[in-house]
Amino acid sequence: MKILVVNAGSSSLKYQLIDMDGEKELAKGLVERIGIEGSRLKHSAGEKSTVVEEAIPDHEAAAQLMLKILQDPEYGVIRSTDEIGAVGHRVLHGGNKFTASMLVNADVKAAIRECFPLGPLHNPANLMGIEACEKVMKGTPQVAVFDTAFHQTMPPKAYMYGVPKMYEEKLHVRRYGFHGTSHRYVSRWVCEFLGISPIGKKIIICHLGNGSSLSAVMDGKCQDTSMGLTPLEGLLMGTRCGSCDPAVVQFMANNPLKEDGTPLGHPISVDEVLNIMNKKSGLLGISGKSSDCRDIDDLAAAGDENAILAQEMLVYGIKKYIGSYAAAMGGVDIICFTAGIGENNDALRAKVIEGLEFMGAELDPEKNKGRGEKVISKDGSKVTVCVIPTNEEIMIARDTLDLVTTGKVRDH
Ligand code: ADP
Numbered sequence: 001m002k003i004l005v006v007n008a009g010s011s012s013l014k015y016q017l018i019d020m021d022g023e024k025e026l027a028k029g030l031v032e033r034i035g036i037e038g039s040r041l042k043h044s045a046g047e048k049s050t051v052v053e054e055a056i057p058d059h060e061a062a063a064q065l066m067l068k069i070l071q072d073p074e075y076g077v078i079r080s081t082d083e084i085g086a087v088g089h090r091v092l093h094g095g096n097k098f099t100a101s102m103l104v105n106a107d108v109k110a111a112i113r114e115c116f117p118l119g120p121l122h123n124p125a126n127l128m129g130i131e132a133c134e135k136v137m138k139g140t141p142q143v144a145v146f147d148t149a150f151h152q153t154m155p156p157k158a159y160m161y162g163v164p165k166m167y168e169e170k171l172h173v174r175r176y177g178f179h180g181t182s183h184r185y186v187s188r189w190v191c192e193f194l195g196i197s198p199i200g201k202k203i204i205i206c207h208l209g210n211g212s213s214l215s216a217v218m219d220g221k222c223q224d225t226s227m228g229l230t231p232l233e234g235l236l237m238g239t240r241c242g243s244c245d246p247a248v249v250q251f252m253a254n255n256p257l258k259e260d261g262t263p264l265g266h267p268i269s270v271d272e273v274l275n276i277m278n279k280k281s282g283l284l285g286i287s288g289k290s291s292d293c294r295d296i297d298d299l300a301a302a303g304d305e306n307a308i309l310a311q312e313m314l315v316y317g318i319k320k321y322i323g324s325y326a327a328a329m330g331g332v333d334i335i336c337f338t339a340g341i342g343e344n345n346d347a348l349r350a351k352v353i354e355g356l357e358f359m360g361a362e363l364d365p366e367k368n369k370g371r372g373e374k375v376i377s378k379d380g381s382k383v384t385v386c387v388i389p390t391n392e393e394i395m396i397a398r399d400t401l402d403l404v405t406t407g408k409v410r411d412h
Contacts (some may be wrong), residue, residue: 001085001405002078003397004024004070004225006079008089008129011036017070017077017084018397025393026077027070027117033060043069050075059132067136073117079103086141088400089132090181090392091126094146095172100409101149103197104130104142118172118229142410143400153221158328173396175233176214178227179207179339182390187217190388193257193373202329204322206352207390208290209339210238214318216325220411224328226321226368231302235317236310237360238291241281243315244247249273286310293341293348315351322352326359332383335361337376338390344371353385361385 001021007014016028029043039056043049052069056062072075072085078084082164089104093115102108107126116123128259151159157174160168167173177183183205191198200222204213212235226243237243252273256264276285282362284291287307289299293314299307326332336342337349346368353363360382368376377385395412402409 001399002083002085002398004084004133005396005400006087006089006133006394008059008125008132012127013059013066013129013132015066015279016393016397018393019097020085020397020401023245023394023397024116027075028248029066029069030145031056031065034062041065041069043075045075045077048075057398060135061129063129063132081137081140084137085398086135086404088143088145088149088396089126089130089133090396091130091144092122092145092147092178092185093176094152095176096152096174097148098144099152101145101396101403101408103403104134104144108144113200114281118176135240141400141404143396143403145181145396145399147178147180150184151177151215151222151225154224155287155292173229175225175228176250176263177213177222178210178231179223180217181392181395182207183213183215183217183222183225185392185395186336186388186390187215187220187367190263190386191220191387192196192333192335194384195385201328201333201337203334204317204325204332204340205336206346206373207339208235208318208337208341208348210341211240212237212326212341213398214321216329224325231391232274235321236286237281237282238293239284241277241285246305246380249277250275253340283366286313293345297345297347311315311348315348318352319356322356332359332361335383335385336387337387343389346370349385349387356383359383371399 003018003020005016011034013031017026019026027045029041031041032054033039035058040051040053067081070078091112095118096279097111100354112123112127119387133142136262185207187203192373195297197251207213211231213225216223233256234242239303249270253270254267256268258264283296285308287296296307301310341348350363350368353361362378362381363376364378373388375384375386399409
């Protein structure tokens with residue numbers, strides 16, 4: 001069966017068509033600037049690629065264009081949309097309602113809508129993506145795969161915040177965690193890769209990309225994760241500040257600064273502070289130059305002190321989470337690096353593991369060099385350190401196939 005994987009953002013729609021017979025990617029693409037001037041589609045299938053520039057007013061038009069290019073005589077890979085057996089959608093927030101992926105029906109859509117306040121930027125866009133595909137592919141099953149689902153096994157002591165309990169009971173204010181599909185994929189695949197069972201194993205996954213999160217996984221189940229009610233909590237990220245004293249929000253709201261560092265002269269709202277914390281902080285805010293870790297590395301190598309500080313803060317934060325998760329689980333057997341930074345930045349991996357010999361993690365500098373799926377710790381290191389490239393799309397496609405063929409999601 002061919003499965004289409006869709007990740008809809010507020011002005012974008014990413015897709016990948018996967019042939020589940022052999023799990024081969026047939027085509028992928030990105031519709032950008034939906035509803036904005038300059039909208040376009042970038043599409044590739046094997047060696048061939050193309051860009052289509054035309055007005056794309058809404059998500060339905062984006063879905064139409066995606067189907068058109070997938071059937072294009074030159075760049076397409078299918079003759080008819082009937083070849084698409086089902087569509088799997090990435091959905092950011094499932095609140096505390098979803099512990100696994102779901103076949104989309106009216107109740108599931110209503111629940112995604114109920115989670116709008118928890119994921120105000122993503123959930124409305126994700127639902128638009130689902131509804132657009134329903135319209136242009138009438139009768140094709142749609143599946144929702146939630147970024148939060150894998151983390152629903154966290155115990156209350158890990159997911160509760162220390163605010164009055166009624167906020168959790170009435171308004172569901174608690175830790176949810178994100179990147180769940182990636183954490184699930186990597187925590188499963190690393191065990192297959194090492195030829196071991198996840199049962200009895202304590203694993204720390206470091207998903208380090210533009211957005212970054214760590215998770216503590218024991219017996220294959222998530223025990224804790226660094227992102228919270230929203231993806232803002234936890235590590236320093238590309239443009240997000242990560243965890244800080246909540247009182248900083250009030251202080252910044254009362255004493256805001258202009259871009260040039262001079263006082264703005266009047267208070268700003270909490271929403272405006274959160275905008276700074278989400279979009280102007282992290283590597284970008286500390287370096288003042290870039291949110292991209294490659295640029296930070298180049299700047300640091302050239303002696304830029306702010307870039308060096310940003311690098312140090314990122315590494316220090318990852319180390320602290322590894323230490324705390326090892327303590328929380330009573331040890332750690334495997335540490336896994338994944339996503340853009342985790343998979344590609346061997347120098348950062350080395351800095352993170354440096355100094356963790358006391359807990360049995362010893363890096364092999366030769367094995368750590370370069371990319372790809374591999375063990376990077378020394379033979380005999382008590383903790384096995386690995387790089388596992390993530391593949392959220394394949395996980396979404398597998399869940400989708402399971403749900404449309406058996407009605408149940410396997411633990412794959
Ligand atoms: P997203 O969270 O948007 O999916 P990614 O997982 O693609 O992000 O990660 C983006 C980060 O990964 C950037 O900071 C970038 O510098 C880093 N990165 C991506 N590719 C490479 C590479 N080949 N070498 C070093 N760093 C990389």
